[in-house]
Amino acid sequence: MKAAVLKTLGTPLSVETVSDPVLGTGEVIVDVAAANVLAYAGDVFSGKRNYLLELPIVPGSGGIGRVRAIGPDATRLAIGDWVFIDPTVRGRDDAVAPDIILQGLTAGSEAAYRLQRYYHDGAFAEQVRVPTENAVPIGTLEPAEAGRWLGLGRLLVPYGGLLAGRLRAGETLLVNGATGAFGSGGVAMGVAMGAARIVATGRNEQVLADLERRLGGRVRTVKMSGDEEEDRRRMQEAAGGPIDIVLDLLPPEASPSWVRAAALAVRPYGRVVLMGGIREDVALPYAWMMRYGIEVRGQWMYPRDAVGRLVGMVRSGQIRLDGLAVSEFPLDRINEAVAHAAANAGPFKMTVVRP
Numbered sequence: 001m002k003a004a005v006l007k008t009l010g011t012p013l014s015v016e017t018v019s020d021p022v023l024g025t026g027e028v029i030v031d032v033a034a035a036n037v038l039a040y041a042g043d044v045f046s047g048k049r050n051y052l053l054e055l056p057i058v059p060g061s062g063g064i065g066r067v068r069a070i071g072p073d074a075t076r077l078a079i080g081d082w083v084f085i086d087p088t089v090r091g092r093d094d095a096v097a098p099d100i101i102l103q104g105l106t107a108g109s110e111a112a113y114r115l116q117r118y119y120h121d122g123a124f125a126e127q128v129r130v131p132t133e134n135a136v137p138i139g140t141l142e143p144a145e146a147g148r149w150l151g152l153g154r155l156l157v158p159y160g161g162l163l164a165g166r167l168r169a170g171e172t173l174l175v176n177g178a179t180g181a182f183g184s185g186g187v188a189m190g191v192a193m194g195a196a197r198i199v200a201t202g203r204n205e206q207v208l209a210d211l212e213r214r215l216g217g218r219v220r221t222v223k224m225s226g227d228e229e230e231d232r233r234r235m236q237e238a239a240g241g242p243i244d245i246v247l248d249l250l251p252p253e254a255s256p257s258w259v260r261a262a263a264l265a266v267r268p269y270g271r272v273v274l275m276g277g278i279r280e281d282v283a284l285p286y287a288w289m290m291r292y293g294i295e296v297r298g299q300w301m302y303p304r305d306a307v308g309r310l311v312g313m314v315r316s317g318q319i320r321l322d323g324l325a326v327s328e329f330p331l332d333r334i335n336e337a338v339a340h341a342a343a344n345a346g347p348f349k350m351t352v353v354r355p
Contacts, residue, residue, distance in 0.1 A: 002355070003125035004334040007056045009047035012335045013124070018058070021121070021129035025071045026092075028135040030085055032355045033146035034328070035063035035123035036153055037337045039181065039345035044105065045338065052107035052116070060122030060353075061105040062087040062153045064146040067135060074132050083135040084152055084311070085128060088301045089119050092131075100301070103130065108300075124334060126355045136307040139315060147328050147352040151321040152310055154350070157275065158186030158247060159310055160302025162193060165245045165273040169194030174235060174243050176262035177250035177276055178221070179207040184347030186247050191215050192319040199238045201231070201262065207347060214323060214348070224258060231261040242267035252277035260284065268292035275299050324350050331355045 001020050004013040023029050038061065043049045045059070063085040070077050077083075087105060090098040091112070099112040104122015107113045122128065138149060158175075167173060173195040175186040179202030190198040200211050201222045208221035220238040224231050236243065246262050259282045263272045269292060284296065313319045325348060329337035334353055341351035 001126040002331055003058045003121070004060070004331060004353075005056050006045055006053075006059055009045065009055070013045070013059070013338070015332050015334060018125070021127055023069045023071060023129065026073055026132050027071050027129055028067055028074065028077060028083075028132050029069040029127055029129050030063070030065040030083060030135055031068045032063045032065040032085070032123050032125060032128055033143060034065075034150055034352050034354055035060045036150045037329075037341040037351040037353055039341050039351075041338050042342050051105065052110070052113065053105075054113065054117060054120070057104070058121035058125050059104045060124035060128070061102050062150070063123035063128065064138070064149045065123075065128070068127060071132060077132070077135060077137065082138050082141055084138050084149070084307055085123055085130055086134040086136055086307055087122065089115060089131055089134060090304070091115050102301075103134075124331065124353060124355065126331075133304060136311070138311050147326040147350070147354070148321050148324055150326075150350060150352055151324045152307070152314070154181055154185040155189055155310060155319065156302050156306055157182045158249060159189050159306055161186065161247045161249070161273045161275045161299050162189055162245075163303065163306060164297060164299040165247060165271045167193055167195060167245055170196045171244035172197045172199070172239050172241060174199040174201070174239065174246045174262055174265060176201050176246060176248040176258065177254065178202050178211060179204045179347065180249060180251060181345065181347055181349075182275075183249040184211060186249055187211055187215055187219060188319060191218060192313060197239060199235055199243065201235065211347070224261075226255070226257075228257045228261045231258070232265045235262060235265045239265075242270070244270055246270070246272045248272070248274050248276050250276035250278055252279055254278060256280045256282040263296070264288070266294065268294075270294060272296045273299050324348055326350045326352055328352045328354050
């Protein structure tokens with residue numbers, strides 16, 4: 001089969017013929033119809049992000065495809081089924097604290113390298129081998145729709161955060177860092193899950209205005225000024241009442257003070273979920289957190305059942321994928337696709353490779 005291979009950090013991907021994946025028990029082989037090209041893929045492949053990768057590797061985190069082969073223990077999947085290729089692979093030998101990798105992207109932790117060495121290659125290939133539970137049925141679709149269905153990946157990450165924060169219908173949600181791909185997905189998920197009001201923060205006024213236009217009257221936006229106290233005041237003003245949950249999705253280059261501005265805006269006994277890329281520590285007042293019962297938790301990715309639940313929301317019309325602008329490239333133009341993804345980052349835009 002053909003695949004795009006990263007041999008050395010800082011060099012272009014090489015499209016070449018590699019061995020077909022070999023099926024094992026507890027595994028599925030999927031013919032890849034479309035794979036997502038992350039906006040920051042170039043930073044991963046250059047080594048700038050310091051992701052845990054053992055080279056050479058076929059990258060590609062997540063995809064849409066059709067089942068080619070199933071193991072003897074599969075009871076529901078059938079050959080030909082359309083599936084979402086979930087890149088979040090969990091170790092099976094510790095149900096409480098499993099090691100996790102993002103297949104084709106990063107081991108996630110030093111302890112997870114063993115898992116990455118086995119589920120080594122990702123979706124920038126004509127075929128990919130995944131654990132059975134990572135091939136999630138999405139129902140019938142036309143092949144031309146495959147790229148748009150990759151929008152599930154944009155929504156799943158913030159959906160995982162909102163599930164972790166136990167967002168309930170009628171509550172007020174603050175999405176911090178709403179002008180990015182995952183942040184805008186968090187706003188969309190807040191609307192779909194029934195939040196009464198969603199406060200969306202960011203620095204790009206044009207994108208903030210577009211969020212309000214696309215997602216309706218429950219969305220209120222706040223342009224961040226960098227003045228922590230002023231930003232917090234404006235967040236609370238936009239909420240028009242207590243903020244029940246804060247979902248932080250700020251990128252690595254953001255300031256810790258932006259995290260604190262949002263976290264301290266939450267109501268007494270409110271919840272704060274941290275899912276962003278901030279690399280510096282964030283100081284939060286101990287006495288305030290203790291006295292007012294503030295719940296702060298980190299969340300990486302989403303629970304296994306989130307994919308099927310989100311597919312159900314799309315199929316029922318609770319959330320739509322047709323607002324995405326999808327740019328597609330064949331596999332032999334993968335390096336062009338990586339550059340395009342970086343130059344066209346942002347909400348409601350996706351770059352896709354079609355192996």
